Amino acid sequence: NQEGCRLYHSNSATIASNTISYNQLGVNLNYSSNSNRIEGNTLALNNISISLLYSDYNNISTNRIKQNQVGILIRYSTVNEITYNEFTGNTEFAVDADVGSTNNRVHHNNFISNGNTKQSADDGSSNCWNASNAGNFWNDWTTPDSDNNGIVDNPYTLNGTAGACDYFPLTEKISVIQIYHIPVCTIYTNQTTIINASVKSVFSISEVKLYYRPVGSSTWYALTMNRISGNDTDGVYEGTLPAQGMSGTLDYYITASDNKGTIAQTPEYSAIVGSPAPEVSAFGIVLLLCILLQVNATIARKLGVKCTNPFRSGV
Structure with missing residues (x-):
């Protein structure tokens, strides 16, 4: 033409x-x-x-x-x-x-x-x-x-x-949009996970999205991240990953678009999904302390060391 x-x-x-x-x-x-x-x-x-x-x-x-x-x-x-x-x-x-x-x-x-x-x-x-x-x-x-x-x-x-x-040539490429994110490495099964990202842009940000591929899936899903602080050129955005029902690896990445049509994307991250550590009740903690004190006292007697009760006040 x-x-x-x-x-x-x-x-x-x-x-x-x-x-x-x-x-x-x-x-x-x-x-x-x-x-x-x-x-x-x-x-x-x-x-x-x-x-x-x-x-x-x-x-x-x-x-x-x-x-x-x-x-x-x-x-x-x-x-x-x-x-x-x-x-x-x-x-x-x-x-x-x-x-x-x-x-x-x-x-x-x-x-x-x-x-x-x-x-x-x-x-x-x-x-x-x-x-x-x-x-x-x-x-x-x-x-x-x-x-x-x-x-x-x-x-x-x-x-x-x-x-x-x-007169002022730059040493590095210019990024119209910059996404700052600390990767999430571990996700617990049956619990939602909050993903945060800070986005800075020369022009107004129109949309920030979180893409994720669930454990055992080949399909990518997208959800919109909401701005929780800042403004449309410098803000913090938050998205919630749905709870995962099985252990494995979940992949995700973040994109940001401005009102000029520019799109920036983070690298693809991988998080390990697994069962959370068992919760320990207050009673369990006290019981554990008592067992440890008893063990220490037994060892002290065998060594001929006088053991002081740490819970007794006064001289």
Whole structure:
């Protein structure tokens, strides 16, 4: 196809959650297509995945842009924001800020194995390739970091006549959603089990789910985890695993989705399901103490050691 999606003199539109492939131009914004949003799409195997021509103030975020010739081409366009995208395996450049591109901002993106030399290019002017304290992740530029602050000590220099740099290249990939969870290792039969997770996100979380595979089953089941504290970008979520009637291994994992369509997933965890330890009553504890005292007294007599009653007060 010539174009997957085209905006012409269009303002304030949203292109979201699409898969756009095998086009000359995946998404084409031209001639005063301003203040539009392109988010949460997968753009693959196009000649140019997104083209901006005479189009300003657009926001391009949380897209997966892979295996195109050029990821994003910007020409005669200004003040566009390109953030939280992942560019992978684009053969020429991930982002090409061409002639007439000015004051565009490119930061908090993951650039992975794009191009033959540098992963992006800038032939425009006054384009910014980092935020005030963080730039992008470039997988060919992750060291050195002598002070361990997560920023590579030296700027990442781009191709092109502008002499542009990312002054704060990141040492690790950017995660739009982060899930923190301490795995549960043991589950008792015939008892429900609480699973907690802390979720942090750049954008608002829309759903957190707990997937589990019961003992002896090949089927995965899902249940929604509820937020018990925090807010929609930084909260603690709770879910309850149903009681298991037999011993064995239960597998589970957690996913979180944001309102841009990004999904994060934990590794798969395994918990051992078994019978709980027998409960000991208060009477049983007292009886055990008495037996231990009697045993100690017997041993003391055999050794000729005088034994003091620990329960007698006074001198």
